[in-house]
Amino acid sequence: MSDSTPARIRRLSPADDADILAAFTVDTEMERQGDVTDLASAAKYREFLTNGDEGNCGFAVEIDGRCAGIVGINGATQHRLGWFFYWMHPDFRGRGLTGRAAATVANWALSEGSFDRLELGHRVNNPASGAVATAAGFIHEGTERQKFLIDGQRIDVFTYGRLSTDPVPETLPLPGLGSAVD
Numbered sequence: 001m002s003d004s005t006p007a008r009i010r011r012l013s014p015a016d017d018a019d020i021l022a023a024f025t026v027d028t029e030m031e032r033q034g035d036v037t038d039l040a041s042a043a044k045y046r047e048f049l050t051n052g053d054e055g056n057c058g059f060a061v062e063i064d065g066r067c068a069g070i071v072g073i074n075g076a077t078q079h080r081l082g083w084f085f086y087w088m089h090p091d092f093r094g095r096g097l098t099g100r101a102a103a104t105v106a107n108w109a110l111s112e113g114s115f116d117r118l119e120l121g122h123r124v125n126n127p128a129s130g131a132v133a134t135a136a137g138f139i140h141e142g143t144e145r146q147k148f149l150i151d152g153q154r155i156d157v158f159t160y161g162r163l164s165t166d167p168v169p170e171t172l173p174l175p176g177l178g179s180a181v182d
C-alpha cells in the first residue's frame with residue numbers, strides 16, 4: 001500500500017516544548033492529559049516522558065515538521081506493564097493519524113520494547129479515543145463505573161488492554177520508529 005502521509009514517529013526533543021504547550025493551550029480537553037501551562041511545565045512534561053525511568057517513553061507524531069501529537073507509555077518495569085496514552089493537536093485530528101501512531105508505538109512496545117502488556121482507559125463520552133485504541137489493537141476489557149467527577153457529573157471509564165500475544169492490528173503503521181529508538 002502506498003503511504004504519502006507526511007507524518008512520522010520520532011523521539012521527543014526540547015525543540016518540541018513550544019508545540020506541546022500550543023496543544024495544551026488550545027483545547028481545554030487537554031488539561032486531563034497533564035499539567036502544562038507554560039514552556040517550563042511543557043519541558044517538565046517532555047522530560048518525564050524521556051527520562052527512561054520505569055521504561056517511560058514518549059514519541060512525537062511529527063506532521064508537517066512539527067510535533068502535532070504524542071503517543072506515550074508510563075512504564076512499570078517490574079511487571080513489564082505500561083499505561084498507554086495519546087493526544088493530537090485539534091488542527092490535525094480526524095485524519096486517522098493518531099490511530100496509526102498509536103498502532104506503531106504499541107506494535108514496537110510489545111515486540112522490540114520491554115512491555116508484555118499495555119493498558120489504557122478513556123471516558124465513555126470520548127468515543128474518538130476508543131476508536132484510536134481499537135485501531136492500535138487494544139481490546140476492551142471492562143468498565144470502571146462512575147470513575148471521574150467532571151463538571152458535577154460522574155463519568156464511566158472504558159478500560160482496554162493489549163498483550164504481546166494479541167494479534168497485531170491491520171492499521172498501517174507510520175514510518176520512523178526504528179530510528180527513534182536506536
Ligand SMILES: CC(C)(COP(=O)(O)OP(=O)(O)OC[C@H]1O[C@@H](n2cnc3c(N)ncnc32)[C@H](O)[C@@H]1OP(=O)(O)O)[C@@H](O)C(=O)NCCC(=O)NCCS
Nearest residue numbers: 086087088093094095096097098099121122127128129131
Ligand atoms: C482522542 C484523540 C486522540 C483522537 O485523535 P484523532 O487524531 O482525531 O484520531 P484519529 O483521526 O486517528 O481517529 C479518530 C477516530 O475516532 C472516530 N471518531 C471521532 N469522533 C467520533 C465520535 N463522536 N464517535 C465515534 N467515533 C468518533 C473517527 O471516526 C476515527 O475512527 P476511524 O479511524 O475508525 O474512522 C483526540 O481527539 C485528542 O487528542 N483528544 C484530547 C486528548 C484525549 O482525549 N486523549 C485520549 C485520552 S484517553
